[in-house]
Amino acid sequence: MKYLYLILFGLMLFNCKEERKPVSLSADEIITKSIEKAGGKIFDNSVIRFNFRDKYYVARRDNGQFSLIRMFKVGNDSVFDLLTNSNFDRFINNSRVILEDSLKAKFSASVNSVHYFSVLPYGLNAEAVNKTLLGEESIKGKDYYKIKVTFNPEGGGEDYEDVFVYWIDKEDFNVDYLAYSYNEEDGVGMRFREAHNERYIRGLRFVDYNNYKTDAGSIELFDLGKTFDKNGLKLLSKIELETIEVELLNQ
Template structure:
């Protein structure tokens, strides 16, 4: 019996095949991204972050982070105009005391101080918090920076957090030697950071960073080459100092 070729039927089959292939590739990419991220987290401290208590100094202020059994506390103690200010985030709730008296703050002030404290601890403990449920991970392929091969991960966040990050993770060691981010606050911008002065303190790795500025429209994929060519503008050093394990 002679088969009748139906071009519409053939076209639909091809569409289904393409959709299936695309979904399979997307799933594979997500699995790659997850595996690479977990390798990086292990390389920087792994499960030790889940029960930790450390103190460090950043730009003259003393910070503390503690985590245990799913609970966490971030704190910073600083002096301003002769007053001792103590900011705390405990399981997502912010509180400020001034000279040991709790201070009532506007909603805007709470948001501002919360984000300032959270940001310092977040960067100091990278990549620990990238395991949060709100984190979206995408594998962006591999690249070479200064003779080493890196896997690139794009990190975005669910909700109203518009910042996007790229991490370059050493294929052999799982160490994050470089990362970059694009932010929207204050008119937006692009930053690239290069790690230096790594030290492991009781199983958790801490790194300092040189902070560079790039044009806002520069693609993440272009940043490594610009960095190698010396075409990024250095802004500052991000140094985490006097690190102490409070559990010892």
């Protein structure tokens, strides 16, 4: 009788294990978890200030309204760029400059790009963003969700045709790597970025990036992770945010 109980107990354990199916997450769910890990809704009501290369940036986000600022010097002139929900303006020495539409679009995209990368993955749940789970992939011995991101023409910005790939850690949901293709005036190309120097400031995650390129024209965007894993990419530059300050609004 004792052995019968042991057998029944063993069968119960086996059935419990069989019922534990792997959790299947969608691309939207993975991105949402990643945004939450990076600070989530704290970004929605914040002022973030930082230096990047020779320019100073300020991002104010307040319940859907945003002001993205870039300030720098050209010779003896002070340039102040302001991108909001509705417009872009440039001021030189405190005087507003009248710009052609093409220049407005170019400067606007330039300002937005730096602010966009500074707070990733925040922003990837916007309505104009399309996310597709490509599967899973291992890089440097760690397992990642691999997600393709594209943008709709409406609301997707000047560079809506760019394609991104994000590698999100399966354990902690951090974005450790990303890649993107671009088509600009100075050419077509791809970049692969490796996140490092992670730090949290007032609950918000910031990272720097090692920026890589490939000289092999035959490599596809979606294969850059495998190429990096085999040390097949060349370090092009460093993307480093300095003197970051965070102010939380409505606290």
